Amino acid sequence: MITNPIIPIAVVIPVMVLILAALVVAIVRKKIGIWGKILRIARVTLVIVLVFLINLRIMGKRYNVDVELKNIDVLFVVDTTISMWAEDYNGDDTRMSGVLKDCEHIMDSLAGSNFALIRFDNRAQILCPFTQDSRNVSDAFSTLSVPDRYYARGTTLNTPYEAMAEMLKSSAKKEERLTVVFFISDGEVTAENKQVQSYAGMEPYIDGGAILGYGTKEGGKMYDKGSSGYLKDPESHQDALSIYNETTLQDMAEEMDIDYIHMDKQSNVEYLVDSIKSGSSMSMASSDNVSYEDTYFYYTLPLLLLLLVEMILIIRRGRI
Numbered sequence: 001m002i003t004n005p006i007i008p009i010a011v012v013i014p015v016m017v018l019i020l021a022a023l024v025v026a027i028v029r030k031k032i033g034i035w036g037k038i039l040r041i042a043r044v045t046l047v048i049v050l051v052f053l054i055n056l057r058i059m060g061k062r063y064n065v066d067v068e069l070k071n072i073d074v075l076f077v078v079d080t081t082i083s084m085w086a087e088d089y090n091g092d093d094t095r096m097s098g099v100l101k102d103c104e105h106i107m108d109s110l111a112g113s114n115f116a117l118i119r120f121d122n123r124a125q126i127l128c129p130f131t132q133d134s135r136n137v138s139d140a141f142s143t144l145s146v147p148d149r150y151y152a153r154g155t156t157l158n159t160p161y162e163a164m165a166e167m168l169k170s171s172a173k174k175e176e177r178l179t180v181v182f183f184i185s186d187g188e189v190t191a192e193n194k195q196v197q198s199y200a201g202m203e204p205y206i207d208g209g210a211i212l213g214y215g216t217k218e219g220g221k222m223y224d225k226g227s228s229g230y231l232k233d234p235e236s237h238q239d240a241l242s243i244y245n246e247t248t249l250q251d252m253a254e255e256m257d258i259d260y261i262h263m264d265k266q267s268n269v270e271y272l273v274d275s276i277k278s279g280s281s282m283s284m285a286s287s288d289n290v291s292y293e294d295t296y297f298y299y300t301l302p303l304l305l306l307l308l309v310e311m312i313l314i315i316r317r318g319r320i
Contacts, residue, residue: 004057012055020048043306050303054296070280072113072178073130073171075209076103076137077164078144079185080119081155082231083242085146086186088220090264095214099184100141102212102266106182107134109273113180113280116167121147121155124163130171146225156191157248161199168205180276181209181258187245188215196248200255208279210259210272211252215244 005012023044027037078084078099089098107115114130115137127140164181171179181202189196219241221230233240246262253260261268 002059004059006055006057009056012052016048016052020045043310047303047306047310050299050306053299054303058295060293060295069132070110070112070277071176072110072180072276072280073116073174074106074110074113074180074182075116075118075130075164075167075171077118077120077160077181077183078103079121079155079157080144080147081121081188082147082149082222083155083186083188083190084214086215086220086222086242088216088218088242088244089214092220095186095220096144096146098214098263099212100144102263102269103141103182103184104138105266106269106273107137110180110276117141118160118163118167119144120160120163122159124160126163126167130167146223149224149231155189156193157185157187157189157196157252158193161197165202165205168202172205176281178207178276178280179205181206181256182212183209183252183256183258184212184214185249186215186242187213187247187249188242189245189248196252198255199252203255203257206256206258208258208272208276209256210261210269211249211256212269213244213246213249213260213262215242216264217244217246219243 024041027040027044030037032040080096084096084099085094087094089095111134112132114132115128115134116126116130117128117137117140118124118126127143128137131137164183168179168181171177221239222242223229224231230239232238250260259272261272263269
């Protein structure tokens with residue numbers, strides 16, 4: 001079993017202890033018999049415990065459950081260079097915050113598919129190979145963090161080519177499966193070699209997908225985690241701006257024969273996700289993955305009954 005508290009335990013425990021202590025003091029001060037006090041304290045304590053357990057969200061494991069599977073391999077290729085943390089998504093959110101939300105939405109919409117994740121900055125890294133366990137992929141996304149400016153060596157979109165080719169070819173070997181790619185970047189190239197190699201060689205292995213572009217042409221500032229401010233332009237000494245490069249991303253999309261979508265809101269990708277779903281097939285199968293089920297409803301009915309009893313007592317006697 002695992003827990004996934006609604007309100008952090010560090011907050012809930014002190015509050016509940018204070019509430020319980022106040023109620024116990026109030027009960028002890030009442031002019032009733034000792035057994036009456038014990039009974040009332042027991043009821044109040046049980047209510048507090050049930051509320052705590054509901055908040056704790058205890059989740060039980062389920063094995064070998066039947067799941068709906070799709071014949072789709074979805075590969076996410078995510079630019080994790082410093083510019084992807086520029087603050088110009090949906091106002092002043094970071095581009096990466098938009099990426100994480102949008103990719104989670106795509107995974108939810110294409111549930112039952114196989115997912116994989118490649119990240120790249122100075123180097124490419126396969127964080128998660130194709131798997132039906134979307135929780136593993138979500139966990140891999142959660143590890144993405146802004147690189148240190150001393151580590152960064154400039155952006156080139158050539159970096160993920162080999163890792164991407166490896167994953168696409170492995171997917172293409174599977175019979176009757178669709179291979180979908182979401183290549184995610186702001187298109188900004190700052191490395192000395194600004195020439196982006198052709199991605200046309202990927203086209204035979206791809207059945208659908210899109211280049212998802214993040215950022216604005218006005219640009220966004222990038223917070224420097226190594227200082228208390230933003231990254232500075234070495235020439236002007238003003239806050240450096242990362243400028244979204246749409247042309248580069250459009251060219252890459254054309255080479256791979258997939259869509260290009262500028263992501264300034266989640267709904268922009270909806271039409272493509274719907275198209276991918278309609279072109280896929282589904283089947284029911286037993287999965288080896290572990291799923292988790294909420295158990296809070298086991299505690300809800302006893303809590304409601306106890307509260308009903310307390311309400312009746314308050315109405316009839318004017319006390320707990």
